Amino acid sequence: MNAAATSGTFREARAAWPAIAFLFVFFALPVGALMLRSVTDPQWGLQNFSDLLATGTYARVLFNTFLVAAVVTLMSLLIGYPLAWLLVMLPARWQQVLLAILLMSMWTSLLARTYAWLVLLQKTGVINRILLSVGVIDAPLPLVNNLTGVVIGMTYIMLPFVVLPLRATLATLDPALMHAGAVCGASPWRLFRSVLLPLSLPGIGAAGLMVFVMSLGYYVTPALLGGTGNMMLAELIAQTVQSFLNWGLGAAAALVLLCATLALYALHMRYLDEDA
Amino acid sequence: MGVKIKRLLGAAILAIGATSGALAEDSITFTSWGGTTQDAQKAAWADKFEAEYKVKVLQDGPTDYGKFKAMVDSGQVDWDVVDVEPDFAYQAAKMGLLEPLDFSVIDKKDIDPRFVFEHGIGSFYFSFVLGYNPQAIGDQVPTSWADLFDTAKIPGKRTFYKWASPGVLEIALLADGVAPDKLYPLDLDRAFAKLDSIKKDILWWGSGAESQQQLASGEAPLGMFWNGRIYALQKEGAPVDAVWEQNLATADFLVVPKGSKNKEAAMKFIALATSAQGQADLANATAYAPVNLKSEALLNKDLVPLMPSQHAETQITLDLNYWAEHRDEIGKRWYDWQAK
Numbered sequence: 001m002n003a004a005a006t007s008g009t010f011r012e013a014r015a016a017w018p019a020i021a022f023l024f025v026f027f028a029l030p031v032g033a034l035m036l037r038s039v040t041d042p043q044w045g046l047q048n049f050s051d052l053l054a055t056g057t058y059a060r061v062l063f064n065t066f067l068v069a070a071v072v073t074l075m076s077l078l079i080g081y082p083l084a085w086l087l088v089m090l091p092a093r094w095q096q097v098l099l100a101i102l103l104m105s106m107w108t109s110l111l112a113r114t115y116a117w118l119v120l121l122q123k124t125g126v127i128n129r130i131l132l133s134v135g136v137i138d139a140p141l142p143l144v145n146n147l148t149g150v151v152i153g154m155t156y157i158m159l160p161f162v163v164l165p166l167r168a169t170l171a172t173l174d175p176a177l178m179h180a181g182a183v184c185g186a187s188p189w190r191l192f193r194s195v196l197l198p199l200s201l202p203g204i205g206a207a208g209l210m211v212f213v214m215s216l217g218y219y220v221t222p223a224l225l226g227g228t229g230n231m232m233l234a235e236l237i238a239q240t241v242q243s244f245l246n247w248g249l250g251a252a253a254a255l256v257l258l259c260a261t262l263a264l265y266a267l268h269m270r271y272l273d274e275d276a
Numbered sequence: 277m278g279v280k281i282k283r284l285l286g287a288a289i290l291a292i293g294a295t296s297g298a299l300a301e302d303s304i305t306f307t308s309w310g311g312t313t314q315d316a317q318k319a320a321w322a323d324k325f326e327a328e329y330k331v332k333v334l335q336d337g338p339t340d341y342g343k344f345k346a347m348v349d350s351g352q353v354d355w356d357v358v359d360v361e362p363d364f365a366y367q368a369a370k371m372g373l374l375e376p377l378d379f380s381v382i383d384k385k386d387i388d389p390r391f392v393f394e395h396g397i398g399s400f401y402f403s404f405v406l407g408y409n410p411q412a413i414g415d416q417v418p419t420s421w422a423d424l425f426d427t428a429k430i431p432g433k434r435t436f437y438k439w440a441s442p443g444v445l446e447i448a449l450l451a452d453g454v455a456p457d458k459l460y461p462l463d464l465d466r467a468f469a470k471l472d473s474i475k476k477d478i479l480w481w482g483s484g485a486e487s488q489q490q491l492a493s494g495e496a497p498l499g500m501f502w503n504g505r506i507y508a509l510q511k512e513g514a515p516v517d518a519v520w521e522q523n524l525a526t527a528d529f530l531v532v533p534k535g536s537k538n539k540e541a542a543m544k545f546i547a548l549a550t551s552a553q554g555q556a557d558l559a560n561a562t563a564y565a566p567v568n569l570k571s572e573a574l575l576n577k578d579l580v581p582l583m584p585s586q587h588a589e590t591q592i593t594l595d596l597n598y599w600a601e602h603r604d605e606i607g608k609r610w611y612d613w614q615a616k
Contacts, residue, residue, distance in 0.1 A: 057612045122495045123433075124412075145479055228438070228480055228614040236611075241342035243439060243607055245371075250342075 031258075034247075038255050041248030048252035058236070058253065065233040065257075068150055068222065069215035075155040076211050077204060080162030085196075087163065088170045106160050114224050117153045118144060121225070149225035150232075154215060161214065162207045169203025170196075209268045213261050233257050303332035304538045304545060308359035308399075310337045311485060312508055313562060317359070317399075320557035321549040328548070331541050341368075344533060348373045353535040356542040357549075359399045363442055365529035366600030369395035375532040381543040386570045387550060390593055396529035397550050398567030400504075400558055403523035403584035403591065404443045407501040411515050412494030420521050421451040424498060425474050435490045435499030438480035440603070440610035442594040443524055444471070447500055450522055450592075460595045464606065468613055480614075491516055507563035507582050520587040526594040527567055559583065 038048050052058045083102075087095055105113070120126050121143040128140040143149055173196070181191045219234035226232070233253060241250040306322055308314040314337055322333035336355065341364055347353045360368070368374050374395040384392050391398030408418055416423075416430050424434055424447065436444050445462050448470040454463070471478070479496045481487035484505045490496040491506075492514045506518045530549060532542045548554050555566030556574035565585040566575070572585075580586055599606075 055608075055612050057615050060615055118489070122493060124494045223482070224486075229616070231615050236615075238342075239611060242340060243611075244604060245341055245345045247342070247346070 034251050035255050035258070036251075037248050038251035041251070048248045051249055052252050052256070061231050061233055061236045062256070064230055065216055066260075068147070068154070068230070068232060069212050071147075071151050072154045072158060072215045073208050073212045075151060076158045076162045077208055079155065080159055080166060080207070081204070083159070084163045084166035084170055087167045102160050102163060105156075110157065110220055113157065114153055114221050117149070117156070117225060121149055121152065144225055145227040147226070147230050150222045150230055153221045153225040154218060157221060158211045158215065161211050165207045165210070166200065166203045169200050169206075173199050205268065205271070209264070213264065216257060216261055302330070303334055304356040304541045305334045305336050305354055306357045306359075306545070307336040307339055307355045309339055309484075313400075313484075313504070314359075316558055316561035317549075320561060321545065321554055324554070325545050325548050329541070329544060333545065344368070345371075345373060348534045351535055353533050353537060355533050356536045356538045357545050358531055358533060359528050360396075360531055361441060362526045362529055362594070362596045363599040363603050365396040365531050366393070366596045367603050368531065369393070370600055373534055375534055375536060375539060375542075377532070377546065378539075378543040381540075382547045382550060384550075386552065386568050388567050388569055390525075391527040391529070391567045396531045397546060398527035399530045399549070400555075400562065400564035401525065401527040401567050401584055402564045403503045403520075403525045403587065404437075404447070404500050405503045405506065405523045406498065406519040406521075407491055407506045407516055408498040408519070409491050409494055409514075409516050412497035414497075418498055418519060420519070421447050422453075424500070425451045425470060427474055427477055430498065432498070433477055433479045433496040434474065435479040435481050435487060435496035437487075437500060438482040438614075440607035442526060442596070442599050443500065445606070446524055446592070446594065456522065456592045459592070460598045462598070462602075462606075464609065468609070471613075503582070503584055504562045504564045520590070522590050522592055523584060523587050524594055525584050525591050526596065
């Protein structure tokens with residue numbers, strides 16, 4: 001981005017002032033006020049942060065949060081990439097059908113979808129019953145109330161957030177590049193590795209970051225599909241506020257999460273800038 | 277355009293101000309846990325209160341202690357009567373979050389003395405019972421809390437209440453052979469050691485609906501439950517049963533947050549809710565027991581055997597004063613242990 005373009009966009013951004021003011025009043029201020037409580041509630045100081053780190057629980061939960069977010073991001077990309085490619089390659093009519101299915105899942109209540117997974121995955125659920133009756137397994141698989149359940153449920157929810165940006169990236173690629181590669185005798189795998197993948201990297205980065213950051217703060221799905229051993233940070237924050245009435249400690253936990261997220265975002269921006 | 281928007285905004289703000297002013301005068305807000313219990317509370321108390329006093333009762337929920345404290349701290353109290361768990365009622369009273377009840381309006385003469393104190397009065401009286409699903413459990417049927425910890429006798433997952441709150445630790449100690457009169461002060465080391473012995477077989481339920489889902493589906497063929505949730509399952513035809521041996525009794529409490537704008541109406545509402553009729557109506561809808569001793573005559577005879585009040589002989593009452601004293605300390609240890 002050069003300086004002229006920046007100032008141009010800045011001038012044009014005037015139309016966005018009401019939106020920015022709205023965000024400031026209803027988002028930035030309250031979040032700031034909450035963050036402030038991490039050092040003022042119950043008194044000035046860093047005691048909330050030392051409380052937070054006094055036991056291994058917080059570190060364990062933090063580690064678990066990042067682990068789940070990483071696994072979910074990876075799974076979403078692995079499933080979402082082929083799906084996005086399919087969306088680009090299909091004839092227009094089928095594209096719309098597939099897109100509708102994808103979007104429809106987004107419009108259904110998160111809670112309803114999570115409960116649906118509970119019904120599917122539990123010991124007496126549809127999946128285990130089918131596998132049992134077919135004889136693939138002898139005893140029901142533990143698919144829920146553990147890490148597996150959380151990853152399945154969250155990957156499903158995150159899928160549209162991977163597929164939509166990736167599709168946008170892939171749709172802008174010139175098909176002639178692939179043709180050229182094929183004419184020169186490249187195998188499909190080689191075409192993917194040397195042409196498609198490098199060209200779609202920015203899209204993968206953006207989609208991956210979005211899913212990773214969204215996953216870090218997820219609450220409902222891990223709470224319902226996970227066990228207490230897989231607790232994520234959002235649940236811990238809810239616990240400190242609701243159970244211990246300790247807003248200061250909750251704010252401290254939230255602040256750490258926010259900083260981690262911002263750091264990741266900064267890293268990503270830098271990486272993208274170098275890339276461009 | 278700008279002016280128009282300003283006018284519109286102004287009008288909207290005025291409208292909001294006007295309605296909230298109107299609401300403050302002739303309505304109160306009752307907050308409870310949602311679901312079938314709050315529906316029953318609305319039918320038994322709120323609808324009658326509206327008819328009698330011409331004051332609207334707005335329903336809100338679910339009860340959220342973080343929100344509760346934030347309201348009182350900020351002085352912006354939107355709730356007037358709140359249904360809370362017993363340990364919270366006692367702790368909140370100690371923290372100065374509650375209005376004292378006005379016993380010149382609320383008649384406490386006939387209230388079970390276990391379930392009334394200066395800042396709170398029983399909403400309904402319930403027990404933790406051992407529930408099981410005979411179709412999912414195999415040949416052995418549990419008969420005591422000890423069986424809940426005996427995975428050799430009865431294999432499979434067992435489900436427990438997820439939050440740090442009176443109940444689970446007491447059950448672990450009883451299962452380990454502690455005599456009921458020696459329960460308090462709780463031997464936490466012993467309780468957690470007992471829980472450790474079956475930790476990998478424990479499922480947790482965070483809400484009543486979740487507990488019902490786990491038991492009815494057989495995901496957890498046995499566990500600890502609120503007695504009313506077992507009754508609700510039976511009413512729907514689910515094949516579940518309860519063991520009442522050493523059932524653990526306590527009550528939800530009705531409290532008034534400090535700074536409630538409709539204190540007088542709130543007291544009248546609580547008076548109606550804890551009257552013999554109000555308590556009997558709620559009990560007949562839920563199979564939770566009344567806290568008013570005079571309600572007995574008004575109860576549905578078919579339901580009485582399913583109520584905690586009929587299982588008093590082996591009943592143990594949870595010690596709420598102990599919990600008010602140690603709630604935070606136990607909570608910390610509880611969640612650390614759970615997350616391990």
